[in-house]
Amino acid sequence: MIRNSTTQAVAEIKELLGDRLSTAPAVREQHGKDQTWAPGAPPDAVAFVRSTEEVQRIVSICARHEAPVIAYGTGTSLEGHFTAPFGGISVDLSAMNQVLEVNAEDLDARVQAGVTRKALNVHLRDKGLFFPIDPGADASIGGMAATRASGTNAVRYGTMRENVLNLTAVLANGEVVKTANRAKKSSAGYDLTRLLVGSEGTLGIITEVGVKLYGIPESIAAGVCPFPSIDAACQAVIQTIQLGIPVARIELVDEEHVKAFNAYSKIDLKVAPTLFLEFHGTEAGTAEQSQLFGAIAEEMGGGPFTWETKEEDRQRLWQARHDAFWATKSLMPGKESFATDVCVPISRLAECVNETQADLKASGLYGPIVGHVGDGNFHVVLYCDRADADEVKRIKGLYERLIRRAIAMEGTCTGEHGVGRGKMAFLELEHGTQGVALMRQIKQALDPKNILNPGKIVAL
Incomplete structure (x- = not known):
């Protein structure tokens, strides 16, 4: 049953947003259930917002009526982050999808929370820049900041914790805070950015994100390497990291995943514990790094390590890795x-x-x-x-x-x-x-x- 306070909040938000506030059961169910087996819990209404000011007004209304308010990005999270166990208002930020500024000379950008990582990289491509955090799903930048997302590139580029410069967020009292400026470092007071990164919408609703950018590498080499055991593969990883080889991605998949990849993605990998790797740098640098890793793998009884530099070959390989969930689910x-x-x-x-x-x-x-x-x-x-x-x-x-x-x-x-x-x-x-x-x-x-x-x- 919807609480009376929430009913009043819904009525006021309806006046503000009109048709952009939905109480349709299908919309509510979508905004209360993630991609896992958790049963989920739908909100009482879903507000499709377009600006920080709209979020501010909605949170102020909810604060006055003590109605729950839950941020929603693209719905790709896996631990029930956006379910609504107490009902309330789901604030859908997907229409806040503008890249607000790109400062190529400073290697940073500011985006609205609903911009997805793929959309940001499409926008950046012509500038020779990219945003490296890749959790697999095409998540929103705001959601990635809220969950302190990571992914395949974290070994070289870090997680969202290292790649968020500042945030604009709406607090529980309806006030808007900007946590920092664009400087790459600061010792000025408490680190409010890091407080909100990973807070999962429990301390504020993130509406804008300042992020670090990187130059697209001159050369990218990607490949796969089978091993006789999980232990051998892990020991190869440890040696690679300890020797300081600047690997960009290094992913382990077990035999069951390899079987699923072969069937789902129509590739032909040896069914064995396997490492997927990628190296970024100059053409000479990636070749040297690939050869060094190949030697480590051979020492551990693995190999052969086969690698490619053509984009279409690399994309096919990593698409198989990103489809891991669907590949196993198909079995x-x-x-x-x-x-x-x-x-x-x-x-x-x-x-x-x-x-x-x-x-x-x-x-x-x-x-x-x-x-x-x-x-x-x-x-x-x-x-x-x-x-x-x-x-x-x-x-x-x-x-x-x-x-x-x-x-x-x-x-x-x-x-x-x-x-x-x-x-x-x-x-x-x-x-x-x-x-x-x-x-x-x-x-x-x-x-x-x-x-x-x-x-x-x-x-x-």
């Missing part, structure tokens, strides 16, 4: 997906992956593993028949053991998916009672009425 018709991730120090990576594979086998579960292993991050994609109570129980047990295993190895419960609703229960295990208490105090200070994306990260 599991009728089952729902349950994707999760953890991250550990790379020295513990092989141990964590091997233990997880043993756990999957002992549990009788299908869970292909793929990882951004250059920074110790890997994903397990589990498939479940929700009607099978025993399978659901086994998956939940494996999920919890995976997280506890990663934290015990001085890792984290999530390297890039975020907390949302799905991993709230594990924050205290990772950060301790005092750490979570401090997060709760920050939330209470900035959002005392608990209207911004309530029920996520920390419970009030």
Whole structure:
């Protein structure tokens, strides 16, 4: 049942937006369910906004009526970030899709929150620049900032944490804050940008993002290399990182993923633990880096390492990697997906992956593993028949053991998916009672009425 306060907020926002406020069941359902097996929860209404000023007015209305307000980008998150367990207003930022400025000489840009990463790179292509953060899905820049997204290029270029210069956000009281200017570094006061990056819409609704840009490399070499075991592949990754070879991407896929790639993407990879790699630089530099890695792989019993520099060949290879979710899903018709991730120090990576594979086998579960292993991050994609109570129980047990295993190895419960609703229960295990208490105090200070994306990260 819609709370009376929310009913009043909906009526006032309707006056503001007219037909751009929807209460249609299909629209509400879309804005309350992500791409995982979590059941989701629809908002009471969806507001399609076009400016920071509109977001400001909507949040002010919701604050007055103490109605929940949840930011929505493209809906690609995986931990229930934008579900509405208490109802309220979903603020859809997808129409805020303008690139506001590009400062090519300073290698930065400012965009509205609804600009997607692919749209930004299309806009930048003629300027010889690109934005490197690539979480796979064509996510919005605002959503990527809110979830502290990462991806395949993180080993060289970092995550959203390192690539956001400043933010414009609407706070819970309806005020607008800009967190910083365009300088590449600052020691002026608290780091408000980093406070909001990764806050998942619980501390403010991000409406504009200032990002770092990079020059498109002169040469890009990409390739694949099979290994006799997960351990051999991980040891090759560790040596590559420790020797300082400037790899841009280094992705691990297990045998199950290779089978799925071959069937779904119509490629012909050897069915073995495999690394996908990419090197950026000059033509001579990428050739040297590729040869150095090939030597490391051979030492670990892997290979041959075959690599390409033609764009169409590279794109075909990486498209297969980006289609990993759909490739495995095509092998599991009728089952729902349950994707999760953890991250550990790379020295513990092989141990964590091997233990997880043993756990999957002992549990009788299908869970292909793929990882951004250059920074110790890997994903397990589990498939479940929700009607099978025993399978659901086994998956939940494996999920919890995976997280506890990663934290015990001085890792984290999530390297890039975020907390949302799905991993709230594990924050205290990772950060301790005092750490979570401090997060709760920050939330209470900035959002005392608990209207911004309530029920996520920390419970009030």
